[in-house]
Amino acid sequence: MTEQDADRQDADRPTDHDSPWKEALDYYFQEFTQLLFPAIHGEVDWPRGYNPMDKELQQITADANTGRRHADKLIQVYARDGSETWVLIHVEVQGEPEEGFAQRMYTYQYRLRDRYGVDVVSLAVLADTRESFRPSAFQYERWGCKLSFTFPMAKLIDWEERWADLEVSDNVFALVVMAQIKAKRVKDGATRKEVKIALVRLLYERGYSREQIVQLFRIIDWMIQLPRELEPEFVQAVYALQEEKKMPYVNTIERVEREKALQQGLERGLERGRHQGVEGTLRKQLALKFGELPDWADERLAAATDAQLDDWVLRIMEADSLESLLGKH
Structure with missing residues (x-):
């Protein structure tokens, strides 16, 4: 399979912004940095705790082109250097290759720094399977004006060569990385x-x-x-x-049965909604063409199947009477 084929396959799958990655980062942010960004993990004063700032992130990204991704998180942490300055760690988990990804990372970076006036550390986690997609910098230069922004990046498929390390790791986030890689591969x-x-x-x-x-x-x-x-x-x-x-x-059976019942109920609701919509539209069309519907026609419409309604919708334009269309007995 080519990289382009893999990209198209990834693009066919929906991306849920309220994804398991957000849940994983909520539960295990310290373990996440320890596994994927150990140098940064060592700079954080973990005993002082950390605070999610998702609402603040939403405010500065509301008008940005978000692309297709698994999750983004904004976490307030404290540095170990003893200063009172706190650092915002912006984590972006990118699900598929995206041309403007690095520029978006820079956009979020400068917006956060401008808004809060503190150091901002942007971290990128790339969960796609395209080997060549490894953005870690955004830069431009024109007429002597130059900007260069770099950010730490972790490519999850790089862990495939270290799979044995994940299997024996005592870091709980290793299982999240393993599950994500297998989900993609x-x-x-x-x-x-x-x-x-x-x-x-x-x-x-x-x-x-x-x-x-x-x-x-x-x-x-x-x-x-x-x-x-x-x-x-x-x-x-x-x-x-x-x-x-x-x-x-884990009451797995209860989970599956609950989800199955929910899905079946949703499907029935969609089918019922479509049926009612088609029937209502057809009634209006029949009334416009043939006038007020007699009782027998009303009963036929109320008892019709989806297939019958679809057939009548297709044939209504050429029908010269209610009887020829609906088949009065």
């Missing part, structure tokens, strides 16, 4: 199911707390989507794993 449904089961097994074997298992399971489950017909097999595998480990922390 593995397309076959059956293989995705096996990969997902393997990650959940690894989750249970690492000795995490109940809260961590539940949180990480939710993130992995959200990242690696399975075809609906394979969900029951995944459910049974997780159920067996929980029995084996005696850790019934």
Whole structure:
């Protein structure tokens, strides 16, 4: 598969801005920096805590071209150098290659610095699979005026060569990186199911707390989507794993059944809404062409199937009577 083919495949998948990445960064921001940006992790005074500033980020990015991405986060942290100055760390997780990505990173950088008057550290996480897409700077020069902006960047597929390190890492964010890489790389449904089961097994074997298992399971489950017909097999595998480990922390069956019921209800609602819309439009067209509808025609319309309504909509222009169109018996 060429890089361009991979890009088109990525572009076909919807990007959810309220993504598992946002949840992962909310839960494990310190672990995220430790794994992907260790030099920066060492400069932060973690005992002083950190504060999400998502609303502030939304204010300065409201009119920006956001592109297709997994998540962006703004976190307030304190530096270890003893100063009272606090640093805003802007994290952007980019899902697909984008020509204007570096310029957007610079736009957010200068807007944040102008608004808050503090140092801003911009971090980019590239979750795409195009090997050559590695933006880490934005610059321009004209008539002696020159600007150069660089930012730290982590390319997740680089970890494929260090997969064994992820498997043995005691950093909880390693599982998030593994799940994201597999979500991008593995397309076959059956293989995705096996990969997902393997990650959940690894989750249970690492000795995490109940809260961590539940949180990480939710993130992995959200990242690696399975075809609906394979969900029951995944459910049974997780159920067996929980029995084996005696850790019934994730009520998977309840989750799947709840989501399935929600999806079925949504589909029924969409079908019902479409049916009502077509029927209402057809009634108006019939009334305009043939006048007030008799009771028998009203009953025929009320009992019609989707296929019948579609057929009548197509034939109404050439019909010379209600009887010939609706087939009065």
